Amino acid sequence: NAGVTQTPKFRVLKTGQSMTLLCAQDMNHEYMYWYRQDPGMGLRLIHYSVGEGTTAKGEVPDGYNVSRLKKQNFLLGLESAAPSQTSVYFCASSYRAGRNTEAFFGQGTRLTVV
Amino acid sequence: GQQVMQIPQYQHVQEGEDFTTYCNSSTTLSNIQWYKQRPGGHPVFLIQLVKSGEVKKQKRLTFQFGEAKKNSSLHITATQTTDVGTYFCAGPLGNAGNMLTFGGGTRLMVKP
Numbered sequence: 001n002a003g004v005t006q007t008p009k010f011r012v013l014k015t016g017q018s019m020t021l022l023c024a025q026d027m028n029h030e031y032m033y034w035y036r037q038d039p040g041m042g043l044r045l046i047h048y049s050v051g052e053g054t055t056a057k058g059e060v061p062d063g064y065n066v067s068r069l070k071k072q073n074f075l076l077g078l079e080s081a082a083p084s085q086t087s088v089y090f091c092a093s094s095y096r097a098g099r100n101t102e103a104f105f106g107q108g109t110r111l112t113v114v
Numbered sequence: 115g116q117q118v119m120q121i122p123q124y125q126h127v128q129e130g131e132d133f134t135t136y137c138n139s140s141t142t143l144s145n146i147q148w149y150k151q152r153p154g155g156h157p158v159f160l161i162q163l164v165k166s167g168e169v170k171k172q173k174r175l176t177f178q179f180g181e182a183k184k185n186s187s188l189h190i191t192a193t194q195t196t197d198v199g200t201y202f203c204a205g206p207l208g209n210a211g212n213m214l215t216f217g218g219g220t221r222l223m224v225k226p
Contacts, residue, residue, distance in 0.1 A: 033214060040123065042218035043157065043202065050212050058213060090156060094214070102147065102159035103204070103214055 002026050006091050006106035013081040013113045021076040021109050023091030031094045032074040033058075033103065034066060036087040043090065049074055081113045116141050116207040120217030128225050133190040135220035137203035144211055146179055146186045151219070152199045160188075160201075193224050 004025045013019055023032065030051050035043040045058030047066040055066045063085060065077045074093075078085060088110050092103040117140045127133050137146065145164040149157040161170055163179035163186060170177045176189045186203055200219040207215040 031212070031214075035216070040218075042120075043204075043216040045213055045215060048213060050210075056212070059215070092157075092214070102162065103149075103157075105156040105158070108156050 004091055004093055004104050004106040006089075006109050008109060009107065010110050011112070013078075013111065015082060015113060017081050018077070018079050019081065019111075020078075021089055021091075021111075023074045023076070023093075023106060025072055025074075025091075025093040025104070027093060027104065028071070029093035029095055029104075030071075031096060031103075032068065033092045033094075034064070034074065034076045035090045035092065036060065036085075037090060037108075038087050046076065046089075081111075083113045085111065086113045087111060116215070118203060118205050118207070118215050118217040120203055120220055122220055123218060124221045124223070126223045126225065127193050129195060130192050133193050133197070133222055135188050135201050135203075135222075137186045137188075137217050139184045139205050139207075141207065142183050143205040143207075144183075145206065146183075147204045147214075148177060148186075148188055149202045149204060149216075150199050151202065155199075157202060190222075193222070195224050195226050197222060198224050 033048045034046040049055045049068040052071040091106045094103040095101040147162045148160040151157045168179040174191045200221045202219045204216045207213045
């Protein structure tokens with residue numbers, strides 16, 4: 001039972017490079033989320049999805065794009081990485097947002113932009 | 115915009131002392147969730163509160179949801195070194211309540 005799997009676990013990018021973070025869940029969850037975590041800033045919601053083919057902006061969406069082509073996958077893209085995007089990125093999934101259910105988190109992706 | 119705020123940001127306690135973290139929302143919540151993140155780890159769900167004034171206990175942890183469903187607290191009795199980590203509250207915000215929004219977290223450090 002894998003739960004929520006994120007790839008890669010670590011990545012170093014040069015400013016201006018692009019990359020895609022992959023999140024996969026095997027729990028048949030409808031909702032999926034991408035968060036970034038910076039020291040002293042808690043978890044900030046970047047984008048989220050309430051179902052296959054749908055995405056929505058969270059608190060800090062600028063500089064990121066997402067896609068949910070398959071229910072089990074949620075991709076986070078950085079088109080032109082900036083040092084301000086150095087962070088730990090967490091993906092999470094749940095059956096529904098806040099309806100007697102819990103969010104399951106992946107192990108995180110540590111991204112450094114130099 | 116809608117926010118979830120937590121205080122304090124940090125707390126140092128001696129092992130055996132009690133600890134409390136407080137969570138406040140700018141809007142009424144349908145429910146509130148609590149998570150724990152160990153150093154270097156990922157957030158792990160602890161509990162969800164749904165009813166106004168609800169109180170739930172998990173061993174030494176007591177969770178409360180305010181009467182107005184805008185605030186919550188987590189109290190740990192007689193802390194242990196295994197309690198070390200960051201505690202987050204989270205609530206469903208946004209027009210449709212689909213944005214699971216986290217507070218800034220309270221980092222608990224326990225001196226043995």
